[in-house]
Structures are given as structure tokens and as C-alpha cells.
Amino acid sequence: MEEVKIGLLGLGTVGSGTVNLLSSSAGEIRRRLGRRVVVTRACVKDLTRHRDCDISGIELTRDPYQVVRDPQIAIVLELMGGYEPARELVLAAIEAGKHVVTANKALIAKYGNEIFEAAHRRGVMVSYEAAVAGGIPIIKAIRESLAGNRIQWVAGIVNGTANFILTQMRDEGASFEAALADAQRLGYAEADPTFDVEGIDAAHKLTILASISFGIPLQFDRVYTEGISGIGREDIAYAEELGYSIKHLAIAQRTEDGIELRVHPTLMPRRRLIANVDGVMNAILVYGDAVGHTMYFGAGAGAEPTASAVVADVLDQVRSLHVEVANRVPDLAFRAETISEQEPVLPMEAITTAYYLRLPVEDSPGVMADITRILADLGISLEAILQKEPEPDQDSVPIIMLTYRIQERQMNEALRRIARLDAVRGKITRIRLEHFDA
Amino acid sequence: MEEVKIGLLGLGTVGSGTVNLLSSSAGEIRRRLGRRVVVTRACVKDLTRHRDCDISGIELTRDPYQVVRDPQIAIVLELMGGYEPARELVLAAIEAGKHVVTANKALIAKYGNEIFEAAHRRGVMVSYEAAVAGGIPIIKAIRESLAGNRIQWVAGIVNGTANFILTQMRDEGASFEAALADAQRLGYAEADPTFDVEGIDAAHKLTILASISFGIPLQFDRVYTEGISGIGREDIAYAEELGYSIKHLAIAQRTEDGIELRVHPTLMPRRRLIANVDGVMNAILVYGDAVGHTMYFGAGAGAEPTASAVVADVLDQVRSLHVEVANRVPDLAFRAETISEQEPVLPMEAITTAYYLRLPVEDSPGVMADITRILADLGISLEAILQKEPEPDQDSVPIIMLTYRIQERQMNEALRRIARLDAVRGKITRIRLEHFDA
Numbered sequence: 001m002e003e004v005k006i007g008l009l010g011l012g013t014v015g016s017g018t019v020n021l022l023s024s025s026a027g028e029i030r031r032r033l034g035r036r037v038v039v040t041r042a043c044v045k046d047l048t049r050h051r052d053c054d055i056s057g058i059e060l061t062r063d064p065y066q067v068v069r070d071p072q073i074a075i076v077l078e079l080m081g082g083y084e085p086a087r088e089l090v091l092a093a094i095e096a097g098k099h100v101v102t103a104n105k106a107l108i109a110k111y112g113n114e115i116f117e118a119a120h121r122r123g124v125m126v127s128y129e130a131a132v133a134g135g136i137p138i139i140k141a142i143r144e145s146l147a148g149n150r151i152q153w154v155a156g157i158v159n160g161t162a163n164f165i166l167t168q169m170r171d172e173g174a175s176f177e178a179a180l181a182d183a184q185r186l187g188y189a190e191a192d193p194t195f196d197v198e199g200i201d202a203a204h205k206l207t208i209l210a211s212i213s214f215g216i217p218l219q220f221d222r223v224y225t226e227g228i229s230g231i232g233r234e235d236i237a238y239a240e241e242l243g244y245s246i247k248h249l250a251i252a253q254r255t256e257d258g259i260e261l262r263v264h265p266t267l268m269p270r271r272r273l274i275a276n277v278d279g280v281m282n283a284i285l286v287y288g289d290a291v292g293h294t295m296y297f298g299a300g301a302g303a304e305p306t307a308s309a310v311v312a313d314v315l316d317q318v319r320s321l322h323v324e325v326a327n328r329v330p331d332l333a334f335r336a337e338t339i340s341e342q343e344p345v346l347p348m349e350a351i352t353t354a355y356y357l358r359l360p361v362e363d364s365p366g367v368m369a370d371i372t373r374i375l376a377d378l379g380i381s382l383e384a385i386l387q388k389e390p391e392p393d394q395d396s397v398p399i400i401m402l403t404y405r406i407q408e409r410q411m412n413e414a415l416r417r418i419a420r421l422d423a424v425r426g427k428i429t430r431i432r433l434e435h436f437d438a
Numbered sequence: 439m440e441e442v443k444i445g446l447l448g449l450g451t452v453g454s455g456t457v458n459l460l461s462s463s464a465g466e467i468r469r470r471l472g473r474r475v476v477v478t479r480a481c482v483k484d485l486t487r488h489r490d491c492d493i494s495g496i497e498l499t500r501d502p503y504q505v506v507r508d509p510q511i512a513i514v515l516e517l518m519g520g521y522e523p524a525r526e527l528v529l530a531a532i533e534a535g536k537h538v539v540t541a542n543k544a545l546i547a548k549y550g551n552e553i554f555e556a557a558h559r560r561g562v563m564v565s566y567e568a569a570v571a572g573g574i575p576i577i578k579a580i581r582e583s584l585a586g587n588r589i590q591w592v593a594g595i596v597n598g599t600a601n602f603i604l605t606q607m608r609d610e611g612a613s614f615e616a617a618l619a620d621a622q623r624l625g626y627a628e629a630d631p632t633f634d635v636e637g638i639d640a641a642h643k644l645t646i647l648a649s650i651s652f653g654i655p656l657q658f659d660r661v662y663t664e665g666i667s668g669i670g671r672e673d674i675a676y677a678e679e680l681g682y683s684i685k686h687l688a689i690a691q692r693t694e695d696g697i698e699l700r701v702h703p704t705l706m707p708r709r710r711l712i713a714n715v716d717g718v719m720n721a722i723l724v725y726g727d728a729v730g731h732t733m734y735f736g737a738g739a740g741a742e743p744t745a746s747a748v749v750a751d752v753l754d755q756v757r758s759l760h761v762e763v764a765n766r767v768p769d770l771a772f773r774a775e776t777i778s779e780q781e782p783v784l785p786m787e788a789i790t791t792a793y794y795l796r797l798p799v800e801d802s803p804g805v806m807a808d809i810t811r812i813l814a815d816l817g818i819s820l821e822a823i824l825q826k827e828p829e830p831d832q833d834s835v836p837i838i839m840l841t842y843r844i845q846e847r848q849m850n851e852a853l854r855r856i857a858r859l860d861a862v863r864g865k866i867t868r869i870r871l872e873h874f875d876a
Contacts, residue, residue: 021728025586031653031776032585034764129583135729137583145567145575147470148463148749215469273735276714290459291573291736291746297711298732308729311586319765326472327757338469 002035004318007067007098008042009089010080011060014103014130015042016053017303018077018310023054025311033315043067052303068093075317077310078102087111094118094126099321101313103130103306109204112211112218116331123325127313132205133158133282135305136298137312142212142286143333149288151213153253155266155436158205160280160300161189161196162228162248166265167278170236170245176229188280198227199263202250209284210252210261214343215334219261222345226264235358235429238400239267242384244356245275246431258346267356267402267433274436285436293436349409354383354433357403357415360396362423368399374417375403378410396425402433440473442756445505445536446480447527448518449498452541452568453480454491455741456515456748461492463749471753481505490741506531513755515748516540525549532556532564537759539751541568541744547642550649550656554769561763565751570643571596571720573743574736575750580650580724581771587726589651591691593704593874596643598718598738599627599634600666600686604703605716608674608683614667626718636665637701640688647722648690648699652781653772657699660783664702673796673867676838677705680822682794683713684869696782698789705794705840705871712874723874731874787847792821792871795841795853798834800861806837812855813841816848834863840871 008015019039022029029037042055043064061067068076068089076093078100080086086107093100094115102108108115108128119126129139133156142151157163161183168179180197183189195201203223211218228248239246244267253260268275273295277283282300287293299305320328332339361367368387375382386400403411415428446453457477460467467475480493481502499505506514506527514531516538518524524545531538532553540546546553546566557564567577571594580589595601599621606617618635621627633639641661649656666686677684682705691698706713711733715721720738725731737743758766770777799805806825813820824838841849853866 017728021586025588025728028588028653029586031772032768034773136732137579140578140583141575144754145578145750146746147753148459148467148746150463150466215466273711273714276711288746290455290463290742290749292740292743294574294734294736296732296734299730302730304728305730308584308586308726311728312583315585316582319761319767322765323757323761327760329757330470334469335472 001030004035004037004074005040005072006037006075006077006314007070007073008039009064009067009076009078011042011044011051012079013303014306014310015079016051017307018079019053019058021304021307021311029315033318035318037314037318040072041067041070064089065092068098069096073098074321075099075101075314078104079310081106083107083110090115090126091118094122094124097122097124099125099317101127101310101317103310105131105201105204105208109207109218109220112208116336119331120336125317125320125328126331127317128208129313130306130309132208133284134298134300134302135308136282136284136296136300137309138209138284138296139212141296142209143329146286146288146291149290152287152289153251154209154213154284154286155249155251155274155434156205156209156284157247157274157277157282158250158284158300159196159202159248160282161193162202163278163282164188164280165197166228166231166236166246166248169231169233170240173233175233176231197229199225199248202248202263206250206252206261206263209250210259212333213252214254214259215339216259216343217339217341219345222261224262224264224348228265230429231265231431232429234398235431238358238386239356240270242386242402243270244268244433245270247275251434254343255346255352257350258344260351261345262348262351265431267431269435272436349412351408352405353408354405355403355411356431356433357401358429359399359401359418359424360426361399362425363390363397364423367423370421370423371399371418375414378414380406380410380414439468442473442475442512443478443510444475444513444515444752445508445511446477447502447505447514447516449480449482449489450517451741452744452748453517454489455745456517457491457496459742459745459749467753471756473756475752475756478510479505479508502527503530506536507534511536512759513537513539513752516542517748519544521545521548528553528564529556532560532562535560535562537563537755539565539748539755541748543569543639543642543646547645547656547658550646554774557769558774563755563758563766564769565755566646567751568744568747570646571722572736572738572740573746574720574722574734574738575747576647576722576734577650579734580647581767584724584726584729587728590725590727591689592647592651592722592724593687593689593712593872594643594647594722595685595712595715595720596688596722596738597634597640597686598720599631600640601716601720602626602718603635604666604669604674604684604686607669607671608678611671613671614669635667637663637686640686640701644688644690644699644701647688648697650771651690652692652697653777654697654781655777655779657783660699662700662702662786666703668867669703669869670867672836673869676796676824677794678708680824680840681708682706682871683708685713689872692781693784693790695788696784699783700786700789703869705869707873710874787850789846790843791846792843792873793841793849794869794871795839796867797837797839797856797862798864799837800863801828801835802861805861808859808861809837809856813852816852818844818848818852
């Protein structure tokens with residue numbers, strides 16, 4: 001039976017998981033592929049460290065170029081993460097004529113345009129199913145299964161850490177800080193949680209989803225990114241009371257004026273399926289003009305789910321090794337020469353959405369009239385108002401408002417004017433709200 | 439630009455939807471494929487009937503052989519449905535060296551083994567993404583994206599009509615008959631709703647899902663099939679009271695003893711995501727050993743969602759036209775020579791599940807003791823009991839019981855013994871219950 005040799009860059013959690021899966025699924029893979037897939041070399045930092053996988057038959061090396069330039073190796077798996085040296089090594093592998101499978105969202109979001117251009121020139125494949133939402137096959141769904149659709153928007157819970165924290169805050173009534181500490185204790189969040197809780201990781205993934213959905217270049221720098229550290233447990237409770245859940249969403253949307261790319265906490269009706277995706281799980285909602293709403297749910301991280309996606313990419317590549325370039329699925333779903341910046345990415349001020357507002361105000365007559373007057377002057381209509389009793393130790397009462405859809409520019413102006421009112425005490429919380437009707 | 443010609447068998451709802459989508463998405467398709475896909479011929483029953491699509495440029499014929507034997511045509515779309523003449527024409531198209539895309543679940547479930555064998559001999563592709571769950575790309579997800587997994591079980595809401603009826607019964611408190619009438623009025627159910635409400639359509643789809651998940655032949659005749667016509671609105675209400683939803687599920691499961699293939703109403707915890715898939719929507723939950731739980735949600739029927747799946751298959755086939763057979767994805771996910779009946783399909787008596795029981799009994803002392811004694815003798819433990827007040831016009835009170843997991847054989851014996859008790863008045867309702875924990 002024919003054998004395809006692959007090399008690994010990185011043998012940590014995902015690398016070990018991939019070696020284990022290739023071994024435990026070897027029988028199934030042979031039944032599907034009619035070939036054997038064998039890991040022959042792996043580059044690691046420390047040759048003596050214990051590995052969570054069987055490394056017999058795998059030659060370990062500290063020199064990554066022993067992997068990327070090994071003439072026997074057809075496919076290189078980049079599973080080290082981070083920008084460098086991942087970028088340099090992926091480019092070297094491409095230069096050496098290797099196909100590449102990567103789980104590295106940061107790399108693809110930031111350097112993907114350069115990487116795919118190099119791969120295109122060299123006629124090799126670069127696959128990255130594992131880079132977005134771990135085991136959920138969202139890249140293939142958008143690139144291949146929805147290929148007959150004009151995709152209108154994508155909205156995803158693509159960071160399990162942030163989703164876990166929001167779920168804890170709702171279920172346990174925990175503060176953000178307490179929920180984050182829980183996530184760290186359980187191993188769901190890193191010691192420095194910035195990438196997860198401030199939305200940077202989600203923005204990496206959104207960059208990729210938007211590119212393959214709309215046929216635009218990867219534009220990580222254009223993504224509006226807001227994390228969840230400003231969400232209070234009271235916001236989650238008020239949202240629930242009004243029939244909404246708060247999720248940290250990555251949203252890419254096509255409008256007549258351009259493309260919206262934004263990552264932020266979002267209220268959405270609790271009856272929406274995606275509003276019920278809790279804990280560390282991920283889900284992506286995709287709206288195509290023909291298929292309508294579709295959703296893809298699963299584990300967004302972890303050694304085994306990520307390995308599942310890596311192995312699927314390897315199998316696809318093995319089948320396509322001898323397929324001419326024109327008959328392969330294009331890297332970013334659309335043929336390189338047709339990817340265009342014609343549809344501009346809109347600045348955040350130009351997006352349109354609905355809003356949840358929480359305003360701490362003095363409990364005195366006329367306050368509500370002043371606020372609603374400001375909103376009315378700017379053409380902002382209200383869908384719901386909730387005025388709560390003052391809490392014993394507070395000198396202010398919270399007013400909760402849900403608005404209809406309006407341009408962000410108008411809302412910013414309204415918040416500037418409202419903040420100037422004497423009766424407003426403290427920080428105004430503004431959370432965007434989406435219905436996802438169509 | 440190169441052009442690929444395709445022919446259609448059938449130009450009804452799905453056929454017209456496909457022609458419309460190929461036309462409205464022509465630009466996107468060219469950007470993805472670098473080729474044009476053109477419908478040149480279509481076979482219809484009535485040449486004069488109005489069509490819901492633009493037929494300019496399409497030669498209509500009443501002779502299907504003008505399509506399946508047209509030397510210009512590379513791909514034949516079978517969109518007529520039903521067993522015959524679909525089977526005969528698909529085999530003729532294969533014989534003529536055409537690749538085939540079909541949306542016909544009945545055809546694949548019943549004659550797929552024969553069809554794929556013929557296609558394998560002739561070296562052509564037969565694709566069927568649209569045959570299961572309409573626009574949801576579940577075939578590709580299982581065949582390709584989860585290829586590194588050993589799939590343990592699949593559970594799906596794959597019939598929108600049945601799901602709509604159950605949702606109506608819950609939301610409106612309607613009887614089965616009234617909800618069915620609603621479905622018919624809204625065009626969701628046919629005049630003869632047997633295929634949908636008795637689970638035959640779901641069994642067709644399950645046959646296909648099981649084959650590509652486990653690498654077994656298509657075995658439609660082995661599927662245990664039970665519809666929803668025996669479900670009362672009171673069952674739905676009691677289930678809700680206990681924290682469960684009732685859904686009509688198609689379940690394929692690998693066990694140590696063999697494979698379970700079953701379609702039946704099922705209680706499941708309401709907190710499960712799939713328990714919240716309502717109305718005509720479909721969803722399929724797939725558990726793979728590496729990826730864990732994944733779920734795929736979307737529209738299971740309708741012209742446009744089905745066309746979305748058909749067009750995805752066409753694009754895949756166009757890319758694979760010149761790919762050697764060994765490098766194509768095998769028809770049933772596993773290479774033909776490895777598909778085996780080694781794992782037997784279990785008879786229904788040998789499956790294991792939990793149960794919901796509704797027993798109409800005389801309101802007298804000792805009844806509960808008699809029933810629980812019978813269950814205990816057979817090793818059946820109870821998770822919950824609910825005894826309701828007698829209704830004014832009834833001479834019996836309902837007892838509701840939830841059991842732990844037990845073999846169906848034991849439950850059948852218990853029900854035989856309980857039915858013999860004098861105190862039991864009328865029909866016992868038994869609905870299976872699954873937790874889908876892992």
C-alpha cells in the first residue's frame with residue numbers, strides 16, 4: 001500500500017493529538033484513502049521532554065529545516081502557533097514544494113495573503129480547517145458546501161474561553177473577574193488571557209471567515225474588536241429579563257455600502273439556536289442567499305477536536321496531491337485572480353445595528369424625558385425601556401433601553417450628548433443587539 | 439472560458455430552483471471554478487407547462503434518453519424523485535459515462551448499492567448531498583470533514599414535516615390531526631403524508647447517514663421505523679413538565695454488539711441544543727471519537743436550500759472530472775472493497791435505551807405497587823414518576839414514568855405483563871428517551 005510521509009512542526013497539545021489520531025484512526029483512514037499516512041519527522045524545542053503520544057518511528061529534531069526540506073516529506077503540519085518562526089517556516093516549506101496544513105489562525109489572519117501568494121506561485125496547497133473553530137468543519141462548509149450561495153453574513157461564537165466566561169456569569173451570577181479565574185483554574189484560559197477575552201483571537205478567525213465568504217483579501221487590521229471585560233453580571237441579568245442572551249460574537253456582513261467586520265459582545269433573542277450555545281462550545285451561523293440560515297456547532301479547541309480538523313485537511317491534500325492546480329479548491333474559496341478589495345470594509349461608525357444601553361442616572365423627575373428627547377432628536381427609536389428600583393447602597397438607578405436599528409455614528413453622538421447630562425452618574429454601558437432574522 | 443454542460447431530469451420545484459441558482463450565482467461560480475456551468479437540456483413530462491425558471495437556452499424534451507445519452511453532457515442531475523423511472527435513468531446515465539447528481543433519498547436508500555456498484559465499474563461519480571437534510575452539508579461533513587474520526591452515533595431531525603407537526607402540538611396544544619392539517623394547509627405536508635409522518639422518509643435518510651458513518655452497505659430494510667401519529671399532546675406536555683422535548687429522530691449507533699438503526703419519536707433533555715430545533719428546520723448531531731459532539735443545522739427542504747446542495751455537488755464533480763478514480767472521495771465515504779456487513783444491524787429487541795411510559799390506570803390502591811413490581815422483576819429502574827389527577831370525564835388516571843436505560847426486549851416483556859393488569863385501562867404509550875451525553 002502506498003505511503004504518504006508527513007512532517008510536524010511542533011509536538012505540543014495539538015501535535016501530539018494529531019499523532020495519536022493518525023495512529024488510532026489508521027485503519028479507518030486506510031479504508032477511506034487506500035493509502036497509509038505516516039509521520040516520519042517532527043521538530044521540537046526540547047528533545048528530552050515527555051510527549052503525550054507514541055513517538056516510535058518518528059525522528060525528532062530541533063532543526064525545523066530538517067522537516068521542511070526533507071525530500072521524503074510531502075506534507076508539513078505547522079502546529080507550533082504564533083507569528084514567528086511559524087511564518088518563516090511555512091514560507092520555507094512552500095518554497096521547498098511542500099504542501100502545508102496549519103492550525104494557526106494568527107498566522108493565516110495576519111500573513112495569509114503573503115502565504116497563499118507564495119503557495120499559488122509554487123503550486124502547493126495550504127489548508128487551515130483547524131484554524132477556525134477547532135473541530136467544526138466551517139472552512140469546508142463555506143468554501144465548498146455553500147459554493148452555490150452568495151453568502152450574506154456570518155456570525156460566530158468562535159472563542160470558547162469567552163463563551164465559557166459569559167456562561168459562568170449567567171449561570172453562577174459571577175463577576176467577569178471571578179468567571180475568568182474559574183476559566184483559568186479549569187485550563188480554559190491562559191495566564192495572560194488578553195487574546196481570548198479582548199477578542200483578538202476571535203478577530204483572527206473572523207478575518208478568515210470573511211475572506212472565504214465574500215472573496216475579499218484577509219484584512220485583520222480592519223476588524224473592529226471589543227472584548228467582554230466591560231460586561232457586568234447585571235447586564236446579563238437584564239438581558240435575560242428582556243428575553244435576550246449576551247454572546248461574544250464575530251460578525252461579518254455584506255451591506256450595500258460595504259463589508260462589516262466586527263467582534264463584540266452581542267445581545268440576541270434567547271430563542272435563537274445560537275443563543276443556546278453555552279460553555280466552551282463554538283457555533284457559527286451562516287446565511288446564504290439560497291440555503292438561508294445554517295449553523296455549525298462543536299468543540300472549538302482541544303487536542304482531539306483540533307486534530308480531527310488537521311487530519312481531514314491531510315486526507316484532502318493526499319487526494320489532491322496529483323490534481324492540477326486549477327482543479328483544486330482555491331485557498332481562499334475564490335480563485336486568486338478574482339479576490340478583490342472592491343467591496344470596502346466599513347469603518348465602525350458606518351455599521352448599522354440595534355443597541356442595549358444601561359444608564360446609571362439620578363432618581364429624579366425629568367431625567368427620562370431628557371434622555372428620550374436626545375434619542376428622538378437623532379432618530380433613534382426605542383423597542384423597550386426597563387427602569388429598575390435603586391439599590392440600597394447606590395445613589396443612582398439603572399435605566400435599560402433597547403433601541404431599533406440605527407447607524408453607529410448616530411448612537412455615538414447620542415451617547416456623547418447623554419453623558420453630558422447632569423443626571424447621568426457613572427459609565428454608560430452600550431452593547432450591540434442583533435436579531436439574525438435574515 | 440471552459441464550459442461544462444449539464445442535463446436535467448425533472449424541472450419541478452428542485453429542478454427550477456437549481457436552474458435559477460446556477461443562473462443567479464453564475465458570477466460567484468465562475469470566480470470559484472474558473473469555468474462556466476451551463477444547463478443545455480432538461481427532460482420534462484409536459485413541454486407546455488409554465489416553469490418557475492428561465493428556460494431560454496435549455497432544450498426541453500420529453501425523452502429522458504435525449505438527456506442521459508447526450509454526448510455533450512458531462513453531468514446529469516436526477517431531480518424527478520421516486521424509485522422509477524429514476525433508477526432506470528440513473529443507471530442508463532452511468533452506463534453512458536455520465537456523472538450523476540441526485541436529490542433522491544428514496545432512490546439512494548433503496549437502490550444505492552446497485553447504483554454505486556455500476557458507477558464504480560464505469561468510473562463515474564454519483565453525488566447526493568441534497569438527498570439528506572436539504573441544504574445542510576451533512577454528507578460532506580461526514581464523508582470528508584470527520585474522516586479522521588471513528589463515528590460512534592448520528593441522531594437527526596431529518597424530516598421537516600414531522601418536526602413542524604410536533605412543534606405545533608407543543609406550541610398550540612394542538613392534536614396530531616389538527617397539526618397535520620396545519621402542515622397540509624401551509625404546504626409542508628403532502629395530501630398523503632404517510633412518508634413524512636410514519637418515518638419512511640426519515641428512514642431513507644438514516645440509511646444513507648449510517649452507511650457513510652460506519653462503512654456499511656445501505657440497508658433500508660433493516661431500519662426500525664415508527665412515526666409520530668401515536669404521540670398525544672398530553673405526552674408533549676408531560677415531557678415538557680419533566681424537562682424534556684419530544685422530537686422525531688433518526689438514530690444510527692455503533693455498539694459492541696452491532697449497529698442500531700432506528701427512527702422513532704424520542705424524548706431528550708430540553709437543554710440539548712438539538713431539542714431546540716423547531717418548526718420545519720432540520721439538524722443532525724454527529725458524535726465522533728476525536729471531535730466529540732458536532733451539530734449541523736439548516737433547512738431540510740425547499741427549492742433553494744436543495745438547489746444549494748445540488749450546485750455544491752456539481753462544483754465538486756466539475757473539479758473532479760479529470761481526477762483519477764482512486765483520488766476521488768469514495769461514494770459511500772469508504773472505498774467500495776472495504777464496505778462490509780461485518781457489523782450486523784441489531785434487531786429492535788436488542789437495542790438499549792431509556793423510556794417514557796404513559797399508563798392509563800384505575801385510580802385505586804395497589805396499582806402503583808403492581809406496576810413497579812413488574813418493572814423491578816425485570817431489572818427496570820425508574821428515574822421519575824408523575825401521577826396526575828384524574829380528569830373529570832375520564833375513568834382512569836395517567837401515570838407517567840421515566841426509566842433508566844434497559845434493553846428493548848425487557849421493556850417489551852414489562853409492557854406485556856403490565857397490559858394484563860386489570861387496573862390498566864386503555865392503550866399504554868411508550869416513547870424512547872435519549873440523553874446524548876456522549
